Amino acid sequence: MKGYGGRILRVNLSDGKISKEEISDEMRRKFLGGRGFAAKILWDEVGGVDPLSEDNKIVFSTGPLTGLPLPSSGKMVIASKSPLTGGYGDGNIGSMAAVHLRRAGYDVMIVEGRSETPCYIAIQDEEVKILGAREIWGRTTFESQDRLEANHGKTIGVLVIGPAGEKMARFANVISQRGRAGGRPGMGAVMGSKNLKAVVVKGTGKIPVFNEKKLREMGRKGYGEIKGKENYDFWIRQGTMQVFEWCNENSCLPTLNFREGTFQFSKRLDGYALEGAKVDRKGCPLCNMQCGNIIKDAENRNVEMDYENVGMLGPNIGMDDLRKVGVLNRMADEYGLDTISLGSCLGFLMEASERGLIYERIAWGDLDACKKVIEDTGKRRGLGETIYEGVRMASQRVGGNSRDWAMHVKGLEVSAYNCHACPGMALSFGTSPIGAHHKDAWVISWEISTDRFSYSKEKVEKVVELQRLRGGLFESLTTCRLPWIEVDFGLHWYPKYLEAAMGEEISQGELFELGDRIYALIRSYWIRENRSWNREMDYPPSRWFEEPLSKGDLKGYKLDRARYDEMLSRYYEIRGWDENGIPKRETLEVLGLGDVVGGLGKHG
Ligand code: PTT
Ligand code: SF4
Numbered sequence: 001m002k003g004y005g006g007r008i009l010r011v012n013l014s015d016g017k018i019s020k021e022e023i024s025d026e027m028r029r030k031f032l033g034g035r036g037f038a039a040k041i042l043w044d045e046v047g048g049v050d051p052l053s054e055d056n057k058i059v060f061s062t063g064p065l066t067g068l069p070l071p072s073s074g075k076m077v078i079a080s081k082s083p084l085t086g087g088y089g090d091g092n093i094g095s096m097a098a099v100h101l102r103r104a105g106y107d108v109m110i111v112e113g114r115s116e117t118p119c120y121i122a123i124q125d126e127e128v129k130i131l132g133a134r135e136i137w138g139r140t141t142f143e144s145q146d147r148l149e150a151n152h153g154k155t156i157g158v159l160v161i162g163p164a165g166e167k168m169a170r171f172a173n174v175i176s177q178r179g180r181a182g183g184r185p186g187m188g189a190v191m192g193s194k195n196l197k198a199v200v201v202k203g204t205g206k207i208p209v210f211n212e213k214k215l216r217e218m219g220r221k222g223y224g225e226i227k228g229k230e231n232y233d234f235w236i237r238q239g240t241m242q243v244f245e246w247c248n249e250n251s252c253l254p255t256l257n258f259r260e261g262t263f264q265f266s267k268r269l270d271g272y273a274l275e276g277a278k279v280d281r282k283g284c285p286l287c288n289m290q291c292g293n294i295i296k297d298a299e300n301r302n303v304e305m306d307y308e309n310v311g312m313l314g315p316n317i318g319m320d321d322l323r324k325v326g327v328l329n330r331m332a333d334e335y336g337l338d339t340i341s342l343g344s345c346l347g348f349l350m351e352a353s354e355r356g357l358i359y360e361r362i363a364w365g366d367l368d369a370c371k372k373v374i375e376d377t378g379k380r381r382g383l384g385e386t387i388y389e390g391v392r393m394a395s396q397r398v399g400g401n402s403r404d405w406a407m408h409v410k411g412l413e414v415s416a417y418n419c420h421a422c423p424g425m426a427l428s429f430g431t432s433p434i435g436a437h438h439k440d441a442w443v444i445s446w447e448i449s450t451d452r453f454s455y456s457k458e459k460v461e462k463v464v465e466l467q468r469l470r471g472g473l474f475e476s477l478t479t480c481r482l483p484w485i486e487v488d489f490g491l492h493w494y495p496k497y498l499e500a501a502m503g504e505e506i507s508q509g510e511l512f513e514l515g516d517r518i519y520a521l522i523r524s525y526w527i528r529e530n531r532s533w534n535r536e537m538d539y540p541p542s543r544w545f546e547e548p549l550s551k552g553d554l555k556g557y558k559l560d561r562a563r564y565d566e567m568l569s570r571y572y573e574i575r576g577w578d579e580n581g582i583p584k585r586e587t588l589e590v591l592g593l594g595d596v597v598g599g600l601g602k603h604g
Contacts, residue, residue: 014113033063093182094284103203162336311416312343318364472515
């Protein structure tokens, strides 16, 4: 089948064995690539293991469109059993490493085992080496990237972890190109647990496609269409920060540990403030709508700002100065910590301090205190020790009623959207396959522009539809979803791109079924790995049910638990899962996952 290198590269860090395996046609047909491949590999190979043990594996997975001359195709999925949640975890990163891996002839790399000493993997086409990483161990991601480029040349692709990943902070992620970040549910910690500091890749081959001429021509047309779109110029100016002001106006800006949805100093932080501070722009490979907005932070260093970062390290911790937010964002990039979880952990500590549940004083918006916590998380000491396993575990340490305002689902901290008055978005967080991430179904803009306060069946259907597209299709292709979402690039292009790349026609119905299959498999993984699984794991945090907003136009609003529960039951019905959220036998069979039934044990 064209469109693929057709090979998995497997690197065992315990015994140094390196092998190259074929990807079966069945695997390609049923799981397409990216998240689909990763979920299948983890289901088959990683069961019942401690996520930070050498038995866990980490999967670097591309899709049939990755690295091709098509809009925003420089993306890859990094997946593993998550040390933050204990379930399936993944993230999507834009990196030259994705493009080079494909050019080197591999669609997927699986890293297993654990090296006795710090190491990194260096891939140059057929040559794959495990090299010593002593000279970069302990260094920041930026310093390490510099050092690796000095050793291997500036054109390599790099995936690297920082000191936080080395110390196995459970929300450590993976950084590339000094500002691209992926793997929120602790993918950096998994690399750290394997003593794997980095992966460097250089591929010089051609990615085999079915009809290259047609693909290039359609790629050119796609890039042209994007540039001509109405929102293109504004997107280039503000990128993901264009949503900040809208969130504040609609009471969904995360504020003071998600207590509120509006921030009185939002104008100091919004997309226009960013425009005023912007010094440069960069982004992922093969993209012509690059959204990495760079500003000088309060310490005069460059940092790349996104909405999530500013939302969580700004209003959520009471920080009202964009350049100070930049300092925390840049430190998170250097240490290799996920900004969303970090902002949630800092907000949690500030609230705990305010309530007298911890001895240390950490005030809202205190930059120096936040810097110290980041350093301490990288060294696992002081307040860093309290939060290095995320807010779920922090709430167990801190006690009191902190469980109610530890803002996570299944252990993954909530991304930057307050849902006191957004039941659909709350459901999207509740049912996301990795914990409270917005990536699978950002239903909030549709919800607010339609019937915001309802708990309707249509809303549930919309969540499922978005999950199919965002979490199923885009995560498997694997390309960036932002052209479609942000500038309205036509979805109809993707089946055409697939046909030119693979030589096979895949209908929209088949693509939706693919999404459903991946969702059912990931859900089965959660259930197999969590013997205490119950439907409450699909609930958003208590705060949104119990404590109404006290400010803004929507003062007094909170979620209704019974009505949320009805939505959840409808969601399960649409998915063909039982009342506990467990995929039914017949659902698995229809999706071609009959072999999964046995793996679900007493639940099967
Ligand atoms: C993603 C999550 C996001 S989502 C953001 S900002 W966003 C945060 N960025 C971080 C950062 O920066 N530094 C840091 N130390 N930690 C960070 N954590 C947070 O990570 C990112 C873009 C963005 S910016 C988004 S929405 C889209 N996400 C996509 C996706 O998930 N899939 C897909 N097919 N396309 C996507 N396109 C967009 O990519 P996680 P990136 Mg990221 C500095 O991976 O784990 O899902 O976390 O990859 O290359 O940085 O691009 O307003
Ligand atoms: Fe990367 Fe932004 Fe381009 Fe998407 S739109 S590929 S996140 S630079």
